[in-house]
Amino acid sequence: MRILVLGGTTDARALAGLLQGRAEVVSSLAGRVRNPLLPPGEVRVGGFGGVPGLVEYLRDKAIDVVVDATHPFAAGMTANAAAASAGTGVPLVVLRRPGWTEGPDDDxxxxxxxxxxxxxxxxxxxxxxxxxxxxxxxxxxxxxxxxxxxxxxxxxxxxxxxxxxxxxxxxxxxxxxxxxxxxxxxxxxxxxxxxxxxxxxxxxxxxxxxxxxxxxDRPPLPAGVSVVADPPACVAVLEEAYGLGA
CATH class of the missing domain: 3.40.50.720 (NAD(P)-binding Rossmann-like Domain)
Structure with missing residues (x-):
């Protein structure tokens, strides 16, 4: 299985580590940080050129599943990933950690x-x-x-x-x-x-x-995307829904 992880977050790095040895993983970073913390495995840096460029990449690299593990406020990348998934039929899983919850003593x-x-x-x-x-x-x-x-x-x-x-x-x-x-x-x-x-x-x-x-507040996610809360849950979905091997 070839998995494209749209990353740059702690969760994306953790997911790449969990998938090592179980799939061919490419982690994609936007390149906005000069010295980013790199995940294990193959890494590409830079944009795709919008939806058309991402569609071309998914087809050229024979990607089986895309995991969007970008920052919750990277709304443009998430929208592009959803559009490219719809245009190619490549499944998309969105990895989003839960937001913060206000406590009784918070203002x-x-x-x-x-x-x-x-x-x-x-x-x-x-x-x-x-x-x-x-x-x-x-x-x-x-x-x-x-x-x-x-x-x-x-x-x-x-x-x-x-x-x-x-x-x-x-x-x-x-x-x-x-x-x-x-x-x-x-x-x-x-x-x-x-x-x-x-x-x-x-x-x-x-x-x-x-x-x-x-x-x-976070921007809304595109309608109809599959959302998981943490890297282990993402691995479970890849196993159960998309055939990730041991």
Whole structure:
């Protein structure tokens, strides 16, 4: 079996490891991070050229199954994968870890988009811990607030005028996140609903400090796709539905 894993996430790397020796796996990375953590096995880096390019790739490489294990906010890639699957008949499985759930002591404000988060921010706080990724900073560039921005690679303009940048890669600890909030006198946190444990410590630190959190909801998935919550569940589906061997 030849499996294309659309990756770049912790779950994608874990899935590639589980499939080693059981299938021919190609992991595809978008190439947006300069030094990405690579999964085991064959890796390709870069885009496909939209739906037509992905269709051509699936046919040329005789791919049997596509697993979309991209970030929950990589809506464009997921839409392209669904369209290419429909156009070729190659099955698509979407691997999406569950989103975060608000607890009784949390102070969350859910919004449908980054633009909505930017519009709400001035009414919530003035010293912002912005953890939505370096590619989304333009949305917040016009705000006259102070931003602590964390990303793997240095952000490119346009960026907020009052900004301190921290270069780091998860997983993060509650102790470390608590120290960041205190050191920079953060009074509001902005995050995407990415889910998972690698970056969830900031939510615990915010809860402890009484810092409100603006949570950007995930974009909807294409209709009719098969969704699994974690790598072992994905392997089980590949076994039961598509004949993955031992």
């Amino acid at each position: 969350w404000r859910r919004v449908p988009s980054l633009g909505a988060a930017a519009a709400l921010l001035p009414a919530v706080g003035s010293r912002v811990f912005l953890t939505t990724g370096r590619q989304d900073l333009a949305t917040f560039a016009g705000l006259h607030l102070w931003f602590l921005v964390r990303s793997v690679d240095p952000p490119d303009p346009p960026v907020p005028r009052r900004m301190h940048s921290v270069l780091d890669r998860g997983p993060f600890s509650v102790k470390g996140e608590r120290a960041l909030l205190q050191e920079h006198a953060i009074d509001v946190l902005v995050t995407k609903d990415s889910g998972g444990s690698a970056t969830a410590a900031k939510l615990t630190a915010a809860r402890e400090a009484g810092v409100p959190v603006i949570v950007v």
